[in-house]
Amino acid sequence: MSLEDHVGDILRKARMQSKISMAEASAAAGLSEDDYSALEESGRIVKRTDLFAAAALVGVSGGRLEAIAKGWEPEPLFTECWRELRMITTTSNFSVNCYLVWDEVTREAALFDTGWDAAPIFKHIDENQLDLKHIFITHSHGDHMACLATVRERFPKVRLHSGSKNAPVDQRNRANDFIHLGSLRITNRPTPGHAEDGVTYVVGNWPEDAFHVAFVGDAIFAGSMGKDFHTSEEAKRHIREQILTLPPDTLLCTGHGPITTVKQEREHNPFFAY
Numbered sequence: 001m002s003l004e005d006h007v008g009d010i011l012r013k014a015r016m017q018s019k020i021s022m023a024e025a026s027a028a029a030g031l032s033e034d035d036y037s038a039l040e041e042s043g044r045i046v047k048r049t050d051l052f053a054a055a056a057l058v059g060v061s062g063g064r065l066e067a068i069a070k071g072w073e074p075e076p077l078f079t080e081c082w083r084e085l086r087m088i089t090t091t092s093n094f095s096v097n098c099y100l101v102w103d104e105v106t107r108e109a110a111l112f113d114t115g116w117d118a119a120p121i122f123k124h125i126d127e128n129q130l131d132l133k134h135i136f137i138t139h140s141h142g143d144h145m146a147c148l149a150t151v152r153e154r155f156p157k158v159r160l161h162s163g164s165k166n167a168p169v170d171q172r173n174r175a176n177d178f179i180h181l182g183s184l185r186i187t188n189r190p191t192p193g194h195a196e197d198g199v200t201y202v203v204g205n206w207p208e209d210a211f212h213v214a215f216v217g218d219a220i221f222a223g224s225m226g227k228d229f230h231t232s233e234e235a236k237r238h239i240r241e242q243i244l245t246l247p248p249d250t251l252l253c254t255g256h257g258p259i260t261t262v263k264q265e266r267e268h269n270p271f272f273a274y
Helices: 007-018 022-029 033-042 051-058 062-069 080-084 119-127 148-154 232-243 262-268
Strands: 085-091 095-102 108-112 131-136 159-161 178-181 184-190 199-204 213-217 251-254
Touching: 007 022, 007 033, 007 051, 007 062, 022 033, 022 051, 051 062, 062 262, 085 119, 095 119, 095 251, 108 178, 131 148, 131 178, 131 184, 184 232
Parallel strands: 108 131, 131 159, 213 251
Antiparallel strands: 085 095, 095 108, 178 184, 184 199, 199 213
């Protein structure tokens, strides 16, 4: 699976976060405004582009951006825990990921977001003889909950969890809540920034010792981050404090693009150079 954002997407997001004009960014890059606009649109590097100067101006790591331009992607991830974790990608105008997790013994399952289409979700539930107990919404943008009504129609007793202030009281996440899913334990961490109700859900107590999975929605992507609808510093602060402080081998299951890990994002994400 390709990265959600190419070099141009990253530069555009960073430029908008930094409130840098197209004229300022193109001057730093040694390009005309038309050529710089084309770079943001396509991600193709023009030979005379000073990538490091443009990156420094908009506040991202030039070295990490160059690595993405040269084809960096997260390392393939292999673990026995994948037996009870499924990434389901559905496409309408664009692709979005949702995830199904279950306890191997009890077959109790949880769905993290829904994506566009319920059919593949139902297929995995039926094939693995699962009992869907919970639906966790990372944020209330339409692509992440498009078929929520369809899923709830088939599973009317499923419990819904959300960070939305407008959700019914019994569906709102509370600080320090934890939900048991068989032997697994699910906690929530607020990560607003891309969305006001952004939440990261962390699944622990997996059969492998010290193994964690975090469902981050659009807060962070492999090599990038979501567009912020508050301030960029608020969005970055929540990512640093709530996501990148998790154990290094924690899987980051993103709303778009490939799965990555805390370690890989600490080392390679241009927005979070330490």
